[in-house]
Amino acid sequence: MNQWLDERLHISRLNDKFLRKAFPVHHSFFLGEITLFALVILILSGILLTFTYEPSTKLVDGVPAAYASILKINSMPFGDMLRRIHHWSANIMVGAAVIHMFRIYFSGAFKRPREINWWVGFLLLIFSALTAVTGYCLPYDQFAFATLKVIYGITSSVPFIGGWLAELFFAGAFPGEGIISRFYGYHIMLLPGILLGLTAVHMLLMIKQKHTQPGYAAKIAYKKIVGVPLSTQQSIIMIILFVLMTAIIVLFSAFIPVHPVEVYGPPSNSTPAIKPDWYLLWIFGILAIMPPEFIHLPEDPTLITPTQQALATLFNPEFIGAMLIPGLILAPVMLAPLLDRGKENLYYAENPTEHPKRLALGLAWCALMIVLSVAGYKPEIQTAFENARGVAEMGAEAASAAKIQIENQVKMMLYAAIVVFPIIIYILTFGIVRMIKNSRESDAREMKAFQEMLAREAEQGHGHGGHGGHGRAHGHDD
């Protein structure tokens, strides 16, 4: 059969070009594959979900059709399971993509000649997050309603063109009748199409440019591609990884529920406390600690001058907090390849400790993200402080004063942490790496001195051993 196919499709040429591609053997190289397999599981489970989901806000038995269809999916055999698998895979996909990006960054694999693939990967992460957000609006429960309203508000906060943009993306003023079918289109056609296209580019570039080689490859065969071929060794590993991953996701889905829509209920007039998924918590945190306004407007709305109004529209905290600052935080990530001044092509993955500045900057950036995500828990932190100070037992006046004071303190602490925590992490990383480097160098120096001494001893024969021992002890004190 192979020959029959080969005569018609020239499979052997495909084999030479793609199926023999060498894959380096290193566990950290599985992260990209995990991301890809999560996408495959997402598409498969997503297709099954579309068979029953109804993208409409029309009322069915008093609740929107979209919400009713989710309840229907939940009541089907393994229906709730299917939703959980879809949701868990989404979390795992974003998580694996983030860790994959860390691996690429810390090992320097983003450097010349792989800058383009770094940018494609960056876009993939952004579009994954967008796909996820459009996805969790679809059940159209109270959580989705509040989420949609918030992102509608953020879109409208773009200076001057915001209102127009929001109506364009959300099918009219909120909540327009077409909002769910519009988001369904984004979630199952537009964004997955973009994701698949970018993934194809990502793969082809990787095949064209080859993986960065892990360090051990240099010792085996310098400047040669070392690894196992896709067919058949790597493909077996891939199949095992895929099956194992699916099994783990199914196991998670069986025992850990995600987003129980019945708890939130259909859109109603009461919103429970909501937080976005973990990978958007940092933006949520920024919004929670933004100052209320940058341009002070007069109390009486009729006294607001057009200039004040224009300035307030331009410098509004929602736009700055949800778009400008996140953009400024993400920009250096995207620009990372341009900040590297190396002129040589990179063959081998670098040891992070040999690039202390890059390592420290990366970890400081992570520290910033963690602080901002913690800021998303501001109300919980405030409540903890209020309980610690016993605000409940105070009189009404004292209590409200104490609360305002606690809020300001928590805010100030978070502001300080945003500046201080990344700096501490930077200095700490730098110090530790310097220590590692120093001890490595002094080890090498001692080893060299010791060997020289041995050589000298061998040359001069006996009698000078005591002297050499002194020299060694001296080396240790350094």
Add this chain to the structure above:
Amino acid sequence: MSDEKLPKSEISRRKFVTGALGVTAGVGVLSLASVVGALKPAKRPPTAEQKPPAAGDVLVHAGDTNKGQPIKVSELKPDGQMIKAWPKGEVVKDQNDNNLLVLFRYPEGTLKEPTKMEDTAQGIVVYGGICQHLGCQVNLKDDGSLLCPCHSGSYDPKAGGEVIGGPPPRPLPQLPIEIKDDQIVVKSYYVRPRYGESVSDWQANRAEAEKGGA
């Protein structure tokens, strides 16, 4: 070279193809732009259920059990509990979630500045129930303050809906009310723009609402 044979005024084949491609691409993109424009539906005037509150509207319960029934003053305890309400003109205006109102009744003398006292009645004060930050519905906390579940904006309903924490840019809009026949009736439009309302919209809506009855 074939080009040399051409008279000077004639364009070369390459130039023609490039030009034709450019024109086709331009027309194509332009026609696509019209499709993108159509993604934004035309603005329709609000239906009766979507119109903002107006003078003369009666406040009705927004809860599940007694939805649509007028709120009776005699049944309100002055305990500071939050009651969610919709304004009702000829119909209940519950098809615009920004219309959601929250109502509190406090013992006489609890309300303080900057509450507009002339717009309250018998310790009853009414606000728009939508957070001024990004439009979520506010919740009542145990301590009697209001907390937005989205980005933790908080307000003091005893003091004119003043912002006492978090990112909201301005206080909750108080809705002036009066009491007629044991029912709570809207006296005039919100004292300041509600969530998502520009100052000019607010002025236009206020003028509309003063006419009442709509």
